[in-house]
Amino acid sequence: MPNEASINALPKAYDFGDVEHRWYREWTEKGLFTARFDPGRPYFSMVIPPPNVTGVLHIGHALNNTLQDILVRYKRMDGYNTIWVPGTDHAGIATQIVVERRMNSEGRSRHDFGREKFIQKVWEWKESSGGRIIEQLKGLGCSCDWSRERFTMDEGLSRAVKEVFVRLYEEGLIYRGNYIINWCPRCHTALADIEVEHKQTEGQLWYIRYPLAEETRQDTEFITVATTRPETMLGDTAVAVHPEDPRYKNLVGRDLMLPLLNRRIPVVADAAVEPEFGTGAVKVTPAHDLNDFEIAKRQGLQSINIFDENATLNESASQYAGLDRYEARKRVIIDLKKQGLLEKEEAYDLAVGVCYRCKTVVEPRLSKQWFVKAAPLAEPALKAVKDKRTILVPASWERTYDEWMTTIRDWCISRQIWWGHRIPAWTCLSCGEVIVSREEPKACPKCGNTALEQESDVLDTWFSSAIWPFSTLGWPDKTPELKTFYPTSVLITSFDILFFWVARMMMMGLHFMGDVPFRHVYLHALIRDIEGKKMSKSKGNVIDPLTIMEKYGTDAVRFTLAAFAAQGRDIKLAEERIEGYRHFVNKIWNAARFVLLNLKTSQGALAEPAEPESFHDPSERWILSRLSQVTGTVRKALDEFDFDVAAKELYQFFWHEYCDWYLELAKPALTGDETDRQDAARWVTLTVFDHSLRLFHPFIPFVTEELWQHLPGQRDHIMVSPFPKQIDSWTDVAAEDIIKQVMEVVSSIRNARSELGIHPGAKIIVMALAHSDKAYDFLNSQKKAINTLVGIKTLDLMSKEELRPEGAATIILEDIEIFIPLEGFVDIDEELRKLTKEEDKLNKEIIKTEAKLKNEHFLSRAPQEIVQKEFDKINKFQIKLEKIVSHKETLQAILRS
RNA sequence: GGGCGGGUAGCUCAGCGGGAGAGCAUCGGCCUUACAAGCCGGGGGUCACAGGUUCAAACCCUGUUCCGCCUACCA
Numbered sequence: 001m002p003n004e005a006s007i008n009a010l011p012k013a014y015d016f017g018d019v020e021h022r023w024y025r026e027w028t029e030k031g032l033f034t035a036r037f038d039p040g041r042p043y044f045s046m047v048i049p050p051p052n053v054t055g056v057l058h059i060g061h062a063l064n065n066t067l068q069d070i071l072v073r074y075k076r077m078d079g080y081n082t083i084w085v086p087g088t089d090h091a092g093i094a095t096q097i098v099v100e101r102r103m104n105s106e107g108r109s110r111h112d113f114g115r116e117k118f119i120q121k122v123w124e125w126k127e128s129s130g131g132r133i134i135e136q137l138k139g140l141g142c143s144c145d146w147s148r149e150r151f152t153m154d155e156g157l158s159r160a161v162k163e164v165f166v167r168l169y170e171e172g173l174i175y176r177g178n179y180i181i182n183w184c185p186r187c188h189t190a191l192a193d194i195e196v197e198h199k200q201t202e203g204q205l206w207y208i209r210y211p212l213a214e215e216t217r218q219d220t221e222f223i224t225v226a227t228t229r230p231e232t233m234l235g236d237t238a239v240a241v242h243p244e245d246p247r248y249k250n251l252v253g254r255d256l257m258l259p260l261l262n263r264r265i266p267v268v269a270d271a272a273v274e275p276e277f278g279t280g281a282v283k284v285t286p287a288h289d290l291n292d293f294e295i296a297k298r299q300g301l302q303s304i305n306i307f308d309e310n311a312t313l314n315e316s317a318s319q320y321a322g323l324d325r326y327e328a329r330k331r332v333i334i335d336l337k338k339q340g341l342l343e344k345e346e347a348y349d350l351a352v353g354v355c356y357r358c359k360t361v362v363e364p365r366l367s368k369q370w371f372v373k374a375a376p377l378a379e380p381a382l383k384a385v386k387d388k389r390t391i392l393v394p395a396s397w398e399r400t401y402d403e404w405m406t407t408i409r410d411w412c413i414s415r416q417i418w419w420g421h422r423i424p425a426w427t428c429l430s431c432g433e434v435i436v437s438r439e440e441p442k443a444c445p446k447c448g449n450t451a452l453e454q455e456s457d458v459l460d461t462w463f464s465s466a467i468w469p470f471s472t473l474g475w476p477d478k479t480p481e482l483k484t485f486y487p488t489s490v491l492i493t494s495f496d497i498l499f500f501w502v503a504r505m506m507m508m509g510l511h512f513m514g515d516v517p518f519r520h521v522y523l524h525a526l527i528r529d530i531e532g533k534k535m536s537k538s539k540g541n542v543i544d545p546l547t548i549m550e551k552y553g554t555d556a557v558r559f560t561l562a563a564f565a566a567q568g569r570d571i572k573l574a575e576e577r578i579e580g581y582r583h584f585v586n587k588i589w590n591a592a593r594f595v596l597l598n599l600k601t602s603q604g605a606l607a608e609p610a611e612p613e614s615f616h617d618p619s620e621r622w623i624l625s626r627l628s629q630v631t632g633t634v635r636k637a638l639d640e641f642d643f644d645v646a647a648k649e650l651y652q653f654f655w656h657e658y659c660d661w662y663l664e665l666a667k668p669a670l671t672g673d674e675t676d677r678q679d680a681a682r683w684v685t686l687t688v689f690d691h692s693l694r695l696f697h698p699f700i701p702f703v704t705e706e707l708w709q710h711l712p713g714q715r716d717h718i719m720v721s722p723f724p725k726q727i728d729s730w731t732d733v734a735a736e737d738i739i740k741q742v743m744e745v746v747s748s749i750r751n752a753r754s755e756l757g758i759h760p761g762a763k764i765i766v767m768a769l770a771h772s773d774k775a776y777d778f779l780n781s782q783k784k785a786i787n788t789l790v791g792i793k794t795l796d797l798m799s800k801e802e803l804r805p806e807g808a809a810t811i812i813l814e815d816i817e818i819f820i821p822l823e824g825f826v827d828i829d830e831e832l833r834k835l836t837k838e839e840d841k842l843n844k845e846i847i848k849t850e851a852k853l854k855n856e857h858f859l860s861r862a863p864q865e866i867v868q869k870e871f872d873k874i875n876k877f878q879i880k881l882e883k884i885v886s887h888k889e890t891l892q893a894i895l896r897s
Numbered sequence: 898g899g900g901c902g903g904g905u906a907g908c909u910c911a912g913c914g915g916g917a918g919a920g921c922a923u924c925g926g927c928c929u930u931a932c933a934a935g936c937c938g939g940g941g942g943u944c945a946c947a948g949g950u951u952c953a954a955a956c957c958c959u960g961u962u963c964c965g966c967c968u969a970c971c972a
Contacts, residue, residue: 012931013934112940198968205972227972229972234932272971273971273972274971274972278971289972291971292972294970364970396901397901399901400900400901400967403968526966566911568901568902568903569902569910571909572908572909574909575906576908576921579921579934580934582934583932583935586934587930587935590932590934594931594932646918648911651919659931659932665932750937750938751938752937753926753937753938754926754939755938755939756916757926760927760929791929849916849930858952859955860952861952862952862953866915866953869916
């Protein structure tokens with residue numbers, strides 16, 4: 001891009017269309033995203049939360065990755081060795097469902113293909129349609145090191161997964177066993193506890209009579225049990241009561257006849273039974289309920305599995321076999337009613353578990369699965385956060401993290417699907433020995449038999465995600481990446497996967513790397529619609545980032561997300577917000593046009609004046625002072641993950657200080673013919689603009705790069721230019737005070753003009769009376785500036801002796817009075833009304849302040865500077881009040897005459 | 898049942914001990930040669946309610962109430 005500083009190069013409005021692609025391509029081609037390994041520099045590293053390979057960019061991804069990109073761009077500009085490792089997740093269940101669905105639409109199932117062929121089909125799908133989200137992340141501007149992109153199923157990561165599994169098994173931290181797990185009848189697989197969502201549902205509690213077996217009946221005919229799932233009675237193997245419950249004490253040990261199936265089941269005593277609930281007697285279905293399973297273990301009861309993988313009743317349910325679970329429920333109730341065994345039916349709310357992928361109601365089911373022992377891994381992970389080796393931001397999540405880590409249960413990691421990391425375990429068909437190994441074993445090490453069968457289950461996708469921070473850096477090899485960039489600096493993710501992912505990475509990172517996987521974890525909020533509801537396709541309230549990026553530009557979307565990313569609060573997003581920030585991007589664009597127009601130059605960089613502070617105008621010293629402060633604020637905010645603070649500070653500064661005031665103040669100097677003044681103004685105008693662009697760049701990379709390239713001087717790329725630093729020598733309190741006062745005078749004149757209904761273009765005369773030498777000097781030196789900003793004919797300074805003009809609108813400031821003489825224009829009654837209003841307000845303030853100052857406690861206990869402030873305040877009020885009263889008298893005199 | 902967060906301008910939210918703020922919306926006036934996707938100006942709030950601590954409370958404490966979310970094996 002040539003450095004032609006010509007406004008002709010910039011159209012009137014920002015058209016982001018080709019700009020975004022052009023710069024992204026150039027950044028990539030020049031390898032600017034590639035990790036840096038310069039010795040002697042600090043490092044900054046992140047791994048991306050890998051999106052599902054089936055995924056499409058949604059607004060949550062857009063937020064998550066915008067925040068990451070802001071940080072990494074900031075750190076890269078600030079001189080760090082940066083790496084941002086991207087990649088995707090193989091998403092076992094989700095991906096398998098996608099591919100199966102395609103097959104189903106062709107009337108085939110995965111079983112028609114068989115395991116190997118099916119997996120091949122998934123890979124084919126992945127190559128052709130998967131990873132679309134990667135392209136979308138590029139569209140978002142993400143500066144990931146794409147040369148290091150990983151996939152959880154790629155060769156290296158698969159090797160890491162195998163290594164982790166084998167080591168954990170050898171250490172006794174992975175085991176296999178028969179337990180109750182959550183079974184999804186739709187996905188045909190086990191799920192981990194946290195993969196089950198609980199949905200509050202209106203259900204019923206059915207009270208069923210279980211008759212005592214005939215020969216054991218004595219005083220009692222039956223026991224009534226209460227259940228929300230009557231169909232599971234078909235798998236009952238006992239009824240349990242509390243051992244101390246007097247109602248049932250004499251029944252323990254007797255037999256019941258299980259209705260409908262007429263099977264004998266015993267009454268057992270178990271302390272887990274809550275006598276207060278229901279009837280105090282519980283039906284025990286060990287194969288389909290966790291509690292019942294525990295009771296059965298203690299009481300030595302058998303388990304009867306009554307469901308198949310679809311949650312359809314199997315042959316154990318005899319006459320009910322082949323029925324779906326809900327169909328079976330209806331039939332069971334009808335049949336019980338017929339036999340007079342249904343005592344009553346109550347409405348009852350309960351939380352049913354559903355699969356987090358497909359929302360199907362899960363079925364607790366006894367089966368043989370692989371588990372990770374959680375407690376030994378959780379303990380160091382818990383401690384690392386307590387010791388602040390990993391800092392959670394916002395810190396309020398620590399409590400939740402602690403809670404989860406201390407109540408954590410073993411993690412079921414086996415899944416009965418095909419797409420995923422197949423568990424590296426083999427069973428000897430001859431002696432039953434289980435062999436876990438990195439390589440496929442040739443023969444059983446115990447009996448030597450060569451007939452071995454590999455475990456058909458695959459691992460939970462989160463198992464491979466848990467090692468992402470080091471597997472992506474090359475583990476188990478000792479790579480330079482691993483050495484340079486682990487532990488990663490920050491993980492940015494959404495709080496809803498704190499348990500699924502963050503906690504498990506903590507466990508695995510500490511266990512295998514001996515150090516935490518990240519120094520900071522920044523947990524951002526969820527994006528909701530404007531009513532605070534979760535966005536979902538079914539509700540139709542989704543904001544699609546791709547659509548709005550196309551409509552408003554990527555920069556506008558990014559800036560909006562950053563500006564709304566306040567810690568600890570959900571983001572309610574509406575499209576209008578994005579539109580607002582598009583206007584802002586356009587404002588920057590137009591400011592650039594102005595700046596370039598006034599540089600009127602195709603020359604090289606502007607030289608910095610020898611001693612800027614010595615001859616600059618107050619407006620110039622003021623804007624440089626503000627720039628320096630803002631730079632400090634932005635840096636601090638980014639360092640503390642206050643993205644919204646940084647974005648809003650920049651917005652406010654650029655628009656409402658630089659554009660609204662500084663550029664307006666600079667116009668006369670820029671367009672005038674005093675060379676010195678012009679040079680100074682040009683230098684300041686350009687310097688502040690240049691610094692602003694760089695401060696903005698992490699937020700809005702495209703427009704800033706485009707504009708920066710138009711600025712004069714030799715230019716590389718803004719994304720690798722230094723991030724501005726606070727310059728203390730630019731701080732200038734005196735200049736800030738002057739400009740603050742200019743603003744006050746200007747605003748008050750504009751206000752009066754507007755309220756008087758005077759056309760803004762009318763070249764009126766304004767007179768000003770100073771009540772102090774300081775005020776006089778101020779007016780004298782700044783009258784040109786005031787003139788420029790208000791657009792008046794002249795600002796005349798009055799001497800104290802002069803009479804106040806009659807029939808003039810009057811503005812009373814602290815030690816300045818301003819008159820707009822407009823005979824006939826001024827409504828004296830209206831003026832009096834306004835003055836009285838202001839008088840009342842002042843009186844109220846004075847009374848309030850006086851009360852404070854009369855309070856001995858206040859005088860003795862409040863800090864000295866606060867007391868002084870109150871004295872100053874009342875002083876100021878009184879001076880102003882005097883003038884108001886005096887002016888009122890003048891007006892009243894006019895009215896009387 | 899337990900935990901967390903929140904009720905501040907019409908809307909979305911900052912502020913979290915010392916004179917109530919922003920953006921958007923709204924109303925009025927301006928095509929002022931960077932920008933009408935703009936400029937200038939205005940109106941609008943017992944900071945959920947009730948107590949308490951303090952010289953001083955939107956801000957700290959207690960209680961009440963309403964709204965979110967997370968968590969939980971009472972069948």
